[in-house]
Amino acid sequence: MKTALITGANKSIGFETARQLLQLGYHVYLGSRDLQKGQQAADQLQAEGHAAVTALQIDVTDPASIAAARTELGQHTRVLDVLINNAGISGGMPQPTLTTAVSVVKEVFETNVFGVMEVTQAFLDLLRESAAPRIVNVTSGLGSLTLHTDPTWKYYPVKGAAYMPSKAALNAYTIMLAYELRDTSFKVNAVDPGYTATDFNHHSGPGSVPDAAARVVKAALLGPDGPTSQFFSDDNAPETGISPW
Template sequence: MKTALITGANKSIGFETARQLLQQGYYVYLGSRDIKKGEEAVSQLKLEGLNNVAPIEIDVDNIESIQAAGVLLTKKIKALDVLINNAGISGTMHPALETDINVFRQVFETNFFGVITVTQTFMDLLKQSAAPRIVNVTSGLGSLTLHNDPNWKYYGVKPASYVSSKAALNAYTILLANNLLNTPFKVNAVDPGYTATDFNHHSGPGTVPDAAARVVKAATLGPDGPTGQFFSDDNAPETGISPW
């Protein structure tokens, strides 16, 4: 049975991603900063008959928490097949000149440095998989190319800290994929789309199941699947591949 670890998975897109992977026969470690919320999420999935799931406490802002999760999982499994870096925060809606530097630091700590720390911590387990997959959940707003296009529907969007963190995450995804070329790894960034969640006060038009399905698709790529791509149905509805 293949195994998956999802950060920030006790609710919303992360939770639905766990559900869909469970439905495909994976054993899922449902990562949550608050272990009680993780346990509640696991209980809900088990009530649905999805039993191959366990909570794991992991706060991506806390290196000790990440390392403890790594030690725990290493004792439980010999290989990790899928890592989904889903945990993230939005920061504020302020533009570049009006965003406090501490907001930038906080958002980057979660959305960028947290992803790097989690990925490096679980790399040894991922290398034991015959077909390891890493999915970095990003945003269509992370496209630098489109931010320079005045005809883009999101042109001039304001949340500078969030946009910058996702652009940085996209860059890391490319570099990590290149680092792992000629190996069984597939490393990709996925924009789940503008989805109605707590993250955006339920302002998005997309649905959580559709958003999670995009993440799951990248997490379950076959051996001929792409690596080092930025998947975004929102930015590129015809091809599904967004410009960086």
């Protein structure tokens, strides 16, 4: 049975991603900063008939928590096939560049960028044991520098000092990580799930959670001939599915 770890998976897109991977026969380690909430989410999935789900406490901003999660996961499996870095925060909106406190920017980067880096490094050894390891970094179309300079883009007015730059940095990290793993069987990609109605945006997005999760799952299931170092976005690039960086 293949295995997957999803951070921030106790609700919304992360939770639905877990459900869809369970439906495909994966054993899912459901990462949650709050173990109680993670266990409640796992219990719900088990009640739906998905036995192969395990709650895992992991706070991506806490190195000790990440290390403990790696130790615990290693007690369950010696192989990790999929890592989905889904945990993220917005930092609150609006975020005017002239007045947003630097402390807010640092807080957002701690989760959206540095957390991804630390989690990836911590679990890389287990991923290397997989015959077809996949790393999916959940990003946002708002992380595209190219689109942010295009006045005709539908989200052009949506700017900010913390969230958007954090996702641009995550995209850059994805490129660098994919490059370093280019001569291996890894596939490393960034996925924009689209503007989805979740707690993250006060349910203002037009997209559905199942559709958003399906985009993430698609990248997690890439075959040996699939692309790496890509920025997938059906929202920003409906014809090709590949967003400009």
